[in-house]
Amino acid sequence: MEFHIDKAKVLPKENLRSFLEGLKELGKLIAPLKKQEKFYFDVVDDVSKVELSYTRTILPPKKFLVPYRRERYTYDTVNLNFIASFKAEPQIIFGIHSCDLHGISILDSVYLKENPDPRYLEIRKKTVLIGISCKPDEYCFCMSTGTAFPDGANWDLFMTDIGDDYFVSIGSPKGDEVILKMKELFREITKEDLDLYKKSTSFKKSLFDFKTLPDLGRISQVIELEYDSPVWEEEAERCLGCGTCTNVCPTCFCYTEVDIPSLDGKTVSRIEFTTSCQYPYYSLVAGGHYFKPSRASRFKHRYYHKFVGYPYQIEKLGCVGCGRCSAECPAKISMVETIKKLRGTADEEELRKVAE
Ligand code: SF4
Ligand code: SF4
Numbered sequence: 001m002e003f004h005i006d007k008a009k010v011l012p013k014e015n016l017r018s019f020l021e022g023l024k025e026l027g028k029l030i031a032p033l034k035k036q037e038k039f040y041f042d043v044v045d046d047v048s049k050v051e052l053s054y055t056r057t058i059l060p061p062k063k064f065l066v067p068y069r070r071e072r073y074t075y076d077t078v079n080l081n082f083i084a085s086f087k088a089e090p091q092i093i094f095g096i097h098s099c100d101l102h103g104i105s106i107l108d109s110v111y112l113k114e115n116p117d118p119r120y121l122e123i124r125k126k127t128v129l130i131g132i133s134c135k136p137d138e139y140c141f142c143m144s145t146g147t148a149f150p151d152g153a154n155w156d157l158f159m160t161d162i163g164d165d166y167f168v169s170i171g172s173p174k175g176d177e178v179i180l181k182m183k184e185l186f187r188e189i190t191k192e193d194l195d196l197y198k199k200s201t202s203f204k205k206s207l208f209d210f211k212t213l214p215d216l217g218r219i220s221q222v223i224e225l226e227y228d229s230p231v232w233e234e235e236a237e238r239c240l241g242c243g244t245c246t247n248v249c250p251t252c253f254c255y256t257e258v259d260i261p262s263l264d265g266k267t268v269s270r271i272e273f274t275t276s277c278q279y280p281y282y283s284l285v286a287g288g289h290y291f292k293p294s295r296a297s298r299f300k301h302r303y304y305h306k307f308v309g310y311p312y313q314i315e316k317l318g319c320v321g322c323g324r325c326s327a328e329c330p331a332k333i334s335m336v337e338t339i340k341k342l343r344g345t346a347d348e349e350e351l352r353k354v355a356e
Contacts, residue, residue: 009179009186010193011159011166020047020094022182026128027090030064032057041093052095055137056324060100060250061093065107065123072257072270083267088122092178096155097134099322102147103250104129105154109314110253128174131158132166133200136207139323141336143208144216147320149201162196214339216317219307222343227300231341236296238331243276245325245333246302251310251318254282277301303338 011019023029024047031050032039039054041061074083096104111120131150142148150158156175159166167189170176179186189197246252256275261268275282278298283291292298310318319335326334 007170008189008197009168009170010162010189011168011186013164013166015185016166017047019182019185020044020050022185023092023094023128023130023178026178026181027092027126029092029094030061031094044094050095052132055134055140056097056322056327058324058328059248060103060322060324061096062100062103062107062250064091064093065104065127066111066120066253066274069271069273070119072272074267074269076267077261078266086119086122088119088126090126090128091123092128092130094130094132096129096131097322098131098150099140099142099145099147099320100250101129101131101150101155101158102142102145102320103322105152106251106310106314106316106318106320107253108154109316113314128157128178129155130175130178131155133158133160133204135204137323138209138212139327140208140321141213141323142321143205143210144213145317145319145321148204160197160200162193162200165193167193167197167200212336214336215343216307216339219317219339220311222339223303223307226342229342231338232300233296235333235338235341236294236299238333239278239295239299240331241278241280241295241298242330243278244328244330245335246276246278247274248324248328250320250322250324251306252276256282277305303335 020029020031024044029044029047030041031044032052032054033042033044033049034040034051034054039051039057040059041057041064044050071085074085075081076083107120108124111117112124136142136148150169150171153171155171157178158169158171160169168179168186170179246254252274254275254277255272257270257272259268259270277283277292280290280293280298283293283298285291292301306318310316326336
């Protein structure tokens with residue numbers, strides 16, 4: 001029995017390669033690839049190299065929406081006018097996990113909510129986002145941040161592995177268009193597909209070790225109340241201030257700018273590049289004053305922005321639980337462990353006894 005649900009189709013796995021070939025025809029195809037046991041998003045030349053059995057890439061797909069180095073504008077110093085140089089090309093980012101889709105949703109709020117960034121808007125309009133289901137490892141805590149499953153409307157297609165097939169949810173008219181262009185590769189869903197799809201949610205949940213997940217209930221309050229906690233100093237003791245944690249984060253967006261003149265002096269370009277709140281100079285202002293002079297104050301700032309600042313600014317946590325900052329930190333500092341230390345050791349049972 002077939003279900004004619006407009007919002008979903010089924011892609012048999014044997015058609016995946018043809019689907020990827022078809023996507024390549026629609027624009028620049030970006031997907032997870034593998035090099036020396038690490039995964040990374042890059043432009044795909046050969047679709048047979050696309051790797052879907054990954055947990056996390058080193059950098060999130062954010063780099064194809066907000067490049068780490070981007071030109072804001074170039075100024076013609078002879079004719080005294082601005083030279084428009086930016087042009088977005090159609091691109092398809094394939095194989096994005098739920099946490100990274102939520103990360104892009106945060107970037108959308110930051111870049112598009114008030115005073116939209118025209119370059120980001122242009123890129124987003126020309127980008128198709130295709131997500132895929134995943135299995136967590138010991139660093140993932142998306143079940144705590146509420147980002148383990150795709151939600152909202154910022155993605156175009158989401159493919160859930162249901163065994164021999166992918167259950168493809170359609171999230172936008174752009175996603176619909178993609179499917180229409182390759183409709184011969186898809187089939188209608190059956191009751192069995194729907195049952196398997198429903199089971200996939202509980203299957204993913206079963207892969208988490210709930211005893212080790214952090215409790216993020218009232219986390220903004222916890223972080224604010226623990227402003228003077230010795231935990232910040234203790235953790236920052238080990239921090240190298242390298243900025244890896246912010247550079248790999250799908251939601252960090254801080255940048256700095258520099259003006260670069262051409263050798264003949266006829267033009268000057270304003271270049272924007274990603275920076276990190278963990279670098280001392282990040283808080284340096286004119287007159288030589290540092291707003292965040294100590295490593296501990298910079299360390300604390302990151303948690304504050306993620307768990308107090310973002311909820312205030314965009315009504316969402318600034319962390320999607322991808323685990324990259326902990327997995328890549330050379331000092332093995334774990335965000336989950338820091339949160340647990342800040343929250344203290346009192347368990348729910350103890351708290352109930354105190355309340356009685
Ligand atoms: S990655 Fe680790 S060592 Fe480097 S700045 Fe972040 S917390 Fe500190
Ligand atoms: S703070 Fe860490 S776990 Fe959270 S989204 Fe950023 S990199 Fe991922």
